[in-house]
Amino acid sequence: MKRNVLIIGAGGVAHVVAHKCAQNNAVLGDIHIASRTLSKCQAIIDSVHEKGSLQQDRHLQAHALDAMDIDATKFLIRATHSQIVINVGSPFLNMSVLAACIETGAAYLDTAIHEDPAKVCETPPWYANYEWKRRDACKDARVTAVLGVGFDPGVVNAYARYALDNCFDSVDSIDIIDINAGSHGRYFATNFDPEINFREFTSTVWSWENNAWKSNAMFEHRQDWDMPVTGKVTTYLTGHDELHSMSQNLGVPNIRFWMSFGEHYINVFNVLKNLGLLSEQPVRTARGQEVVPLEVVKAVLPDPASLAPAYTGKTVIGDLIKGIKGGRTQEVLVYNVCDHRACYEEVGSQAISYTAGVPAVAAAMLIANGTWDIGEMANVEELDPAPFIALMNRMGLVTRIRDAQGDRVLDPQQEAPGKTAPARLVNY
CATH class of the missing domain: 3.30.360.10 (Dihydrodipicolinate Reductase; domain 2)
Structure with missing residues (x-):
């Protein structure tokens, strides 16, 4: 079992992730939200309380963090005892946050491919330019990293x-x-x-x-x-x-x-x-x-x-x-x-943020209970979809087939x- 979640980012998707983590904190444990702007994190926490989203009375805290700073991110992961990191900040942060997870042993999830701010639409496949280069590092460290687990991708x-x-x-x-x-x-x-x-x-x-x-x-x-x-x-x-x-x-x-x-x-x-x-x-x-x-x-x-x-x-x-x-x-x-x-x-939230945020929390829950805690890097299509779809059906994103x-x-x-x-x- 992995417990305690660090959410990196304080935008619309992070807002949904925080609410859904709170609704399922009996499984996920303590919740921490970190971003450059502390007030945005606190506003999300205020919303969680206003909506009554907390399933249990557990720790919910905001932190100021520059997630490009790998050492600062490592420190916060360890200080909060977070075993799962949900990165829903800018895709520019992916490689820094992933590096911090590999070095601390925390599971890593994101919802989009890493991007270089100076480059757009790079040579495909894009994952090969960044994330997939860390496959061996994840496997050696026995770190679960599930890439692109929003709605699309995910x-x-x-x-x-x-x-x-x-x-x-x-x-x-x-x-x-x-x-x-x-x-x-x-x-x-x-x-x-x-x-x-x-x-x-x-x-x-x-x-x-x-x-x-x-x-x-x-x-x-x-x-x-x-x-x-x-x-x-x-x-x-x-x-x-x-x-x-x-x-x-x-x-x-x-x-x-x-x-x-x-x-x-x-x-x-x-x-x-x-x-x-x-x-x-x-x-x-x-x-x-x-x-x-x-x-x-x-x-x-x-x-x-x-x-x-x-x-x-x-x-x-x-x-x-x-x-x-x-x-x-x-x-x-x-x-x-x-x-x-x-x-x-x-x-x-609006539905675009909702559809991106709910899957990331469902994936975190599958890592927490061991179903998707594979100790290596994977894209979503490499994992068993059945428990993922079944869990989202109960969390607000119902799948239909025609x-x-x-x-x-x-x-x-x-x-x-x-x-x-x-x-x-x-x-x-």
Whole structure:
């Protein structure tokens, strides 16, 4: 059993993670929240108390921390006796926090691939540029590190793993479809950190086609999907984190990521990009001050956490998988529907943060009880998805499956009774 959680970050996802850890602190133990800005951590703690999220009366404390400082992070892990670290700060922090976990023996979880602030859309697979270089170090130290365990990446990886193991003899394609059919009422805003959000879209869009990487331009390819709840929605082919592990681990020749964008978002994005305001490279102003345009745009846009009170509508995110079963072609959609208003009423969050935060806590609980405590590094599709899906069904993210038998809640034990996978799956 591992106990006591250190949450690094104090944004919208960290807000959800703190609430969900509090709701399950009988399993997870004490909870600590750390960020550069102590007041943001304290505001999350105040919210936890206001919502009555604490399952038990256990320690809940805020800390000021520069997580780029490995020694300071190691000190805090040890001082708080934290055996699980959930990194939901900026992806720029990943390698520093991972290093601190390896040196202290704490389990490590994150929700996105590490990024270098000076680089965007690097050569794929992105995990090979950073995290996977620490695989041996994790294994030697017997440190569990679960990478990319938000929703996408994260849950969609588990959906793919489940479908491959239970619904198909062979799979030809996985299309990950991310639709936000909600409205926040602002002129323009991003649903998570604007800097990280824009960096995904300003350069090459990578997809996995015919067992090779294919480069595309943003908004070059569009596709309409008829999805549950939302009906027909237009999406665009986009590069995304999960492609970079799933392409290497699942043996599927075609894996693509599609995201919905409204015309207004596209128009504003294109203006900002064409003006050079989404550049990650510094420029010098007429007064001689050096600034990064993308950081300036981030500073003037709404804080994503501030969108929650007025957000209405739903998100639909899932995997559309096509392949062969028993000699016949088959199509399966594994998906989740999440309601912005319901998320706000429960934890004071919008659905984008909720869908990213709940899976990280579910993974922490599976590490705490030993199910996913594998003592090495893994991406989500390398782990048994059944307990993960079952736990999220009870925590607020219900998985559904649509196939030839209809549309229903996916209960892994009912769909595949008695079938369990090893803690660490062997790659194809």
